[in-house]
Amino acid sequence: MASIQNAVLDLKNLDLLANGNSAIHRLDARAKVLITLVFILCVVSNNRYELTTLLPFFIFPVVMISLADLPPLFILRKIILLCPFVVAVGIFNPVFDQVILLQIGPLGISGGWISFASILVRSILTVGAAFILVGVTGFTAVCQALERLGMPQVFAVQLLFLYRYIFVLTEESGRASRARELRSCGKKGQGIGSYSSMVGHLLLRTWQRAERIHMAMLARGFTGEFHASRQSRFGASEIRFVLAWSTLFIFLRLQNVSQLLGSLITGLFP
């Protein structure tokens, strides 16, 4: 329970970040959604032993965080809670793949370790990109951007409703859950019996709420259509933003910048 409560709190904080007013925040959300997708594609399209090619990609999250004035530690803390599934699956790479790919003096590093490290770096980059997208854009704007990029309106509306009522309902279930905890001693009273009636009640209340919301919508002239109220423009600065970053990503993807830099340095100081 605590984890979801924290997550909801983080959700509020992340959403508040989107209220910032930097040049990045002001860009049309579509530009930011597109470039995030290009970034993720460029990152994950590297082959699995690629580690050094991935490192230069950190330029994107770092620059975005700085330009948009996001709190780096907050983002970092969220990224570091890596998806457990990734770690659980990735950790088998060193077990199954023991061919030595890299010799540094007496130390042989197997392909498995390299690909495991590569998986972790990918994870940090891709998850970080998603957080940054929300932090500089906001959930609502991301949904609206996706809608204008072709997502069906029914689904966009669904996302907005869902997001709106997460806050209301998690508070409600948090209260119910606390009330049960206070009246149960240890594990007693926390079994499936009390659970199902509690969740069942929550479900019925949720259902009634939906009926009231529908009434409130009808009362304000809802006829099944949602009308867009605000428009933003995909202008020159958006095009510049998308072009500049995509060019960089594709360059970084095709050229191992780390390798180039490294040979330059090791070549200079043999």
Next chain:
Amino acid sequence: MSHHIVEVKNLRHVYPDGTAALKDVSFIITHGESVGIIGANGAGKSTLLQHLNGCLEPSSGAIHIGHTPLSKGTLPDIRRTIGMVFQDPDDQLFMPTVFDDVAFGPLNLGYTPADVEQRVTDVLELVGAGHLRDKPPYHLSGGEKKRVAIATVLSMSPDILVMDEPTNGLDPFARRQLMKLLRDFKHTRIFTSHDLDMVLELCERVIVLHEGEVWADGPALEIFNNDKLLAECRLEKPFSMQGCPVCRKQKQDIFSESQE
């Protein structure tokens, strides 16, 4: 002006499970009146309000809004005439930002974007929530939510305002602010509430519902001075009309003088 009249004739409502929430309710509310509908829990207040904008259909009886009978065909017009503010603002504020929420009604009515913009700005100023414009509803306080909920209805320029428990759950300051706002409206106003002091301050007329029937309908002061009636209907005098807890002096006479 006839638009602002609410006429309820022999209204009866039986829920599918057989409970008769309204047995026989009749009254007429005329233009510009401010009416409080009071009654104990389960007296039928919420059921009555849900009938006023067609969320429920009467089992028998009829409702006329400005001489137009309420029916499926007239519903869109009537919903535009009657602005309904729900008890829980979380049910009413469902859009991502305050602006979107206030714009929801006008956009459904088909106003142009520029017109909508103007309306939203105006009503948000009116309820003192201009600074909340771009905020999402879950970042608002209880009082702010309530005022925005009122704005969402005002933006459709209704003739009649119907509010369910407007002061419910507000702190004293927010309650005071809200009452000040409501007092200045020129609309026909219908409130339901257990906050009898608010009813006393805002309404010149009170309708008492008890077990699905109208038990009394008259000037607020007259009804609040009828101890027998109030006791029968599980109600009591507003605190401001009760004795002072320190000096035990009845304030009733002083109050009625100051009202006149």
Next chain:
Amino acid sequence: MHMADALLSPAVGGTLWAASAGTIAYCSSKVRKDIDDSKIPLMGVLGAFIFAAQMINFSIPVTGSSGHLGGGLILTILLGPYAAFLTIASVLVVQALFFADGGLLALGCNIFNLGFFPAFIASPFIYKKIIGNRPTATKISVASVLAAIAGLQMGALSVVLETVSSGISSLPFSTFVAMMLPIHLAIGIVEGLVTASVVSFVYKARPEIMNSALEARPIGNHPVRNIAAVFLAVTVVTGGFVSRFASNNPDGLEWSITKVTGLEELKAPEQGLHVALNALQERIAFLPGYSFRKPDQKTKIEASKPETAPTDQIKQTEQKADDQKNPVATGIAGLVGGTISLGLALLIGYILKRKHRTE
């Protein structure tokens, strides 16, 4: 069991993205046409309910662990397949954006794994078949458990297939399956029981809700056939398109770039661009997932030896490209360069931030 970007190849991720997007589009048009508009807020708040319900746990006797409601099955029971699929998808979008569950590319896989199977397979073919028109407590329990198990097993198998065909993880297919399926059998039983208990509660308290959901038969008698057709079409088209170059190139990106710029035809001098490009093409041939490790644990050791040959070749080609004859030097150069580029990135960020502050 959320699939993650880090384990996905663009070909697999892209194919499932297209498939899920196609299904969302299809379900949206269905919901728009067939379902009355009171379902719109209902879908939204029920999605939020899934989050809220996951805050409430119950203790599982003996094991000492705790369980909670999963979501896919109960939403399908309450909303019918189309609305449920959209609701599940919306929950996963929020999880991907805010909870670091998977990532944006993996979203397609997750929507498919966790939405498609409960909504279009487990519920119509197992749950509805068992409970028929007159639900009883026993029928609801049996149907929920079986449907939940089936849905989760299919989802888990799908995660394994997606991971193995992406080729980022070295886990062999058989080992991975042997790990995933039993875990998800346990999860499925718990989810089934929880779903059954909540559904039975609702059925007792407000039978009209369940009945209306039962009656809400999708229009057109074969929802699964339609959806399967849409899905197959989308998969074949995108899968075919993607794998056309994915089978020769890892991601199509390089493929399109070499095509567009025509660099492939350039005959360059002995070093520089030509060599770099050569290395690039060598690397292209070295493809994760398609010609790589056989998904068989037993042959692993034997198989890994011949297969390392291309790896060495590439390394050598890269060495040539970098004008370094020594593999150690290449590795070190890579590491040094990587560290430097990381440091540079951070430095740029720091400078930008300072500049930003002073402005």
